[in-house]
Amino acid sequence: MLRSPRFWEPRTLHPVARLLLIVIIGVLLAVAIGFAVEGGEFTRYDLLAIVFYLGLAAFAWHPMTAAFIVMLISSVGVVFTGSGGDLLELAISLGLVAVTCAPWVIIIHIVVLGALTAYVAVETTTLAAGGVYGIAGIATIAFLVGVAFRLVTARETILVAERARVERDLEALAREDQERIADQLHDGIAHDLTLILFHARALPRQPDDAARQVSLTTIEDSAEQALQSIQSLLSLMRDTTTEAPPPQETRYEGNIIVAIAALSELLRDAGIPVTLDAPSTALDVPPVVERVLIEMAIEAVMNIIKHAPKSRSARIHIDRQPDQVELVVTNVGAPSHRSNLPSGGRGLRRARQRLNQIHGRLQAGPTDGAWELRAIIATESDLNA
Template identity: 65%
Template structure:
């Protein structure tokens, strides 16, 4: 907007100069300098430093070679543009040049009337203050625009974080429970043993209740952000220890996959957050086995407590008559778990082997946790 305003003002000045030329019927050197000066003023809209140098040069030529006091007045007025757009050294150079040319005209006594020096000084001060005020307003506007952009960026980040949290809740809770429901519901028609049918029905009922609780908790969180969401029902998999791994191994055994389980009896030397994350990784791995490799001959879950950390290893073997890979390469759950584990300098890798599929997660232990 300021650029368009400046160009419009310069356009008006050029039209006025052309009007005077037409009225007088002559084109003098004063008219040439005036048009060149106006063109230099227009250049402030794109290249302020170059424009200032052009204005100083043209003004100097006009004062020295024509002795025109009007050029001094134009230089004084142009100080407003210089102060508003140029770097400090250009402003100082313009002011010093204006002072030198004013002194030169005053000493030669050619065109300045009595008190003309003070008039030029007053106009220069007013022009400088006007330019400085415009510069401050423009700087404040730039700060406000930058602040608004930062706020918008922060709000977008908060929205993305909330979306990720909801997606994690859907994946870690509801998707796992629905996978169990689907698996056992498909197995029911094929089961002839009453005990196996009872296990499947119990699992379907418990998983459905857990999924319903998770949905209600998620809806409460989405509808009312001012209050805390209801605490979810404690999961039987909380805590990476013998009980959690045994429960997951029992789940695989109930699903018809013979599973070996190994976990230390002592408390793991990692933080509760890392322990919970390892639990979620174990749940994700077991869910993937049930979902993608329900006919696996064997599986194993191992928690290994090392000197420098804790390692989780989950394996399954592929059926001998299955040509395709037993488990997909991993989806959102494992990728998100890898990102979260990396924040604690942990590692998570998974992939296919000649026998089947393996997952390894490592959480380093700190000296404080080991002490």
């Protein structure tokens, strides 16, 4: 940790240490003022002492400013008074500098202390024999104590930051799981239930046995698919490390041509004539593009069945170009005939998000008396599933 740049970043004192420092400085100021009052005069030594203590108190708010104030006052005291006490105070204050300041400030403090100690040792007789070693020993102890406190503060800061990071990661994982479960509910179960509800309502009004059989078969198949989706969802909820395959990929073999053919049959079974305009062979596109195309096609067809069951016609068109593929699903219907099935608006919102993830574009809305969904996806080779 001592080699970490983050460890040596400037920092403020811990709130407890700040409070303790203020209390100690308050006591020292009271003692200094008491001696001045008792002596009957206020000397320059008393002024230097009070300013020095105020400089120490500034470590509670602005450590770097406080460090230079302390160095300046100590230098003035040593040069003009030759006092060894100022050296001692400067050596002790090295502990506060080591706790709070950047390395270059610590180095300046040590250089100033060394220069002043050398000055006193050469120019005055204030220091007793071995006084230089005493100052060096006190400074070393103060520095080590300061580094120890800095280590404790840094570890606490790192632990708090790590805990916050873990909380953010857990929240992100929870949101991701919620989105996966919601996608499973919407893309699988909700679509199947839409078909079941539509054909269950249409069943009593079917004109002949063949039409009723189509509705019954659709209800049965959709119910089976819904059960499979529920089992997949339960597996996803029990084991979040295993991602369940998307329902549409399982149903349509991950092939958009197969998917739109099957979806066209669903529209015809619902009584909506469909025009299918698509290549006869599989599209040569990355798997992620084909998967998103399937999602777009399912969403568009289910919205037609869900919100425009009386549409006069529908059209599914796929245009494969060298650098992109375009899916267009259009339905023409009277605005007065709308289903009363609920809609949360999630489908188109998630469709747009999925397209944005692979740099695609989605356009959906009314056009020329119809409703059109248009998805355009680039087919660069660097898209990965």
